[in-house]
Amino acid sequence: MRMSSRGAGFALSITAPRQATQVVSFEKTSSPELDKALNEVREGIILPAYIPHHQRKKLHRAKYEQTLKTDPVILEIDGEIKRYRYSDPTKSSSSNTSQALQNCLNLMRTPEDFANLPALFTGLVKVADRRLRWDDRPRMVRLAGKAGSADVVLRMAKHAKQTGFILDQPETVSWMLAAFQGPAIESDYVKEKTETALQKTEHLIELLEQDIHKQPTKHMRKYAELRHIEFHLDPLFLGPRLHMAAMLALKHNEGKDVDGKVFKYARQMAAAWPAGKGMLELHHPEAYKERPVLFWLTYPKTFLIHVVPIWKGLQAAATVVDGELSAQLKARAANVEAEIKKASSVTQAVNIGEARDKFLLSMGMK
Numbered sequence: 001m002r003m004s005s006r007g008a009g010f011a012l013s014i015t016a017p018r019q020a021t022q023v024v025s026f027e028k029t030s031s032p033e034l035d036k037a038l039n040e041v042r043e044g045i046i047l048p049a050y051i052p053h054h055q056r057k058k059l060h061r062a063k064y065e066q067t068l069k070t071d072p073v074i075l076e077i078d079g080e081i082k083r084y085r086y087s088d089p090t091k092s093s094s095s096n097t098s099q100a101l102q103n104c105l106n107l108m109r110t111p112e113d114f115a116n117l118p119a120l121f122t123g124l125v126k127v128a129d130r131r132l133r134w135d136d137r138p139r140m141v142r143l144a145g146k147a148g149s150a151d152v153v154l155r156m157a158k159h160a161k162q163t164g165f166i167l168d169q170p171e172t173v174s175w176m177l178a179a180f181q182g183p184a185i186e187s188d189y190v191k192e193k194t195e196t197a198l199q200k201t202e203h204l205i206e207l208l209e210q211d212i213h214k215q216p217t218k219h220m221r222k223y224a225e226l227r228h229i230e231f232h233l234d235p236l237f238l239g240p241r242l243h244m245a246a247m248l249a250l251k252h253n254e255g256k257d258v259d260g261k262v263f264k265y266a267r268q269m270a271a272a273w274p275a276g277k278g279m280l281e282l283h284h285p286e287a288y289k290e291r292p293v294l295f296w297l298t299y300p301k302t303f304l305i306h307v308v309p310i311w312k313g314l315q316a317a318a319t320v321v322d323g324e325l326s327a328q329l330k331a332r333a334a335n336v337e338a339e340i341k342k343a344s345s346v347t348q349a350v351n352i353g354e355a356r357d358k359f360l361l362s363m364g365m366k
Contacts, residue, residue: 023050023077024123026116034107038116041100045130046123047082051075060089097130105143114149118156118163126164131219134292138171145179153179154200160212167208168216171296173231174306177201177240181309189247198244198261205241208232219292226287233272235282235332236297236306242269243313249320262320269314270328278335279307280363288365299352300343300359307343311336339363 024046026038048056055073058064065086072083101124108114117140124130144153153176156165167173180200184193207213208231216224231237242265249255249262257263273282280288280297287293297303314333318326342362349355360366 023047024119024127026119027112029108029113029116030110031107031113034104034113037100037104037107038120041104041120042123043082044087045097045100045128047075047077048084049123049128050077051084059084059087062086062088097124097128098133098136100124101132101136101140105140108143109147111147111149111152114144114147114152117144117149117152118159121156121165122163126162134169134219135171137165137169138175138296141172141175141179145175145182150176150179150200154203157204157207157213160207160210166215166217167204167213167231168220169292170227170231170234170236170294171292173204173208173237174297176204177237178306178309180204181240181244184244184247185309189251191248191252194244194248194251198241198248201241201244205232205237208237223287223290223293226284226290226293228283229272233268235269235273235310236279238265238269238272239307239310239313241265242317243309246313246316246320250316255320257320262317263325266317266321266325266329269317270325270332273332275328275331276335278339279303279310280339280365285365298356298360298365300347300349300355301352303343303359304340304347307336308340311340 024042026035026042029035029038048059051059051073059068059073068085072085075082075084101120104116104120108117121140125132141150141153144150153165156163157167157176160166180197184190184197187193213231227234229235242262245261245265249257280303283294288298289295297306311333314329314336318329318333321329343359346355346358346362349358357366
């Protein structure tokens with residue numbers, strides 16, 4: 001890959017620091033509209049990031065507009081010539097990174113479409129060093145999950161060093177777990193689907209234990225003190241794993257904990273969950289007021305989506321294990337059940353804002 005500009009003011013010809021094999025590209029998708037949207041992101045945001053900063057900034061300065069008309073910055077990638085001229089940052093569609101991502105996500109339909117997600121995210125976040133909105137990652141995960149492509153997101157997290165997809169946002173992690181459990185729940189816990197869901201939830205918890213995911217990104221760092229429990233120990237994330245393990249035991253092993261996983265995961269769950277507390281009492285009260293932290297969990301319908309499976313998992317596991325551990329699980333299930341009843345009672349409110357207000361009032365949080 002080579003970059004040059006031959007005018008008197010830009011006389012240079014250098015080899016760009018990134019190798020051509022590293023250049024982000026996309027596979028053909030299911031629609032011309034998506035192909036176009038991805039190409040616009042590549043041309044307008046990702047490829048210019050390979051141009052050295054001292055030249056790239058000139059592309060957005062009006063005083064260089066006339067010079068760049070005749071002497072554009074030239075980028076050569078695998079024999080393909082790209083010419084970059086002045087672009088008004090206030091009018092360019094590429095200036096809004098979040099909107100560019102959402103435009104592409106809205107057009108993705110098939111697994112083949114979502115196969116482009118790692119390259120898209122890597123290009124925006126890792127290559128172009130663009131900052132996304134706090135709600136971009138959760139929405140990306142939800143859409144991938146609905147399309148049956150949650151595995152793509154899991155692979156992105158597995159290769160976080162390359163992709164920049166760091167699991168430091170609770171909502172993102174919780175939607176990943178919801179997507180993994182979905183097929184098992186919808187099938188009424190068919191063995192193969194439940195085993196697959198368990199494997200994926202286990203894998204995700206293992207990723208949360210890795211250093212790269214334990215270090216919050218700059219945007220999330222200021223919220224770290226609001227969380228009293230580390231991600232890999234948080235009952236909100238451990239719950240789905242216990243849920244799948246317990247359902248396998250109940251549905252397919254005559255209620256027996258044949259591999260010891262139900263006991264192991266139940267013990268970890270009980271140890272991480274302070275006695276007498278509900279799901280909305282595990283962290284600092286301010287955590288539930290901050291949008292990137294746990295604000296999303298205070299919407300009743302969202303709360304039910306993420307917490308009902310955990311409650312069912314606690315109940316199921318309590319019948320598989322015995323003694324004091326069973327009693328601890330039942331006690332925590334009772335606390336969660338009280339929250340679930342309150343959330344369920346307000347879901348018919350006129351709008352989600354009203355429903356949230358009523359839920360918080362019933363919980364003594366407002």
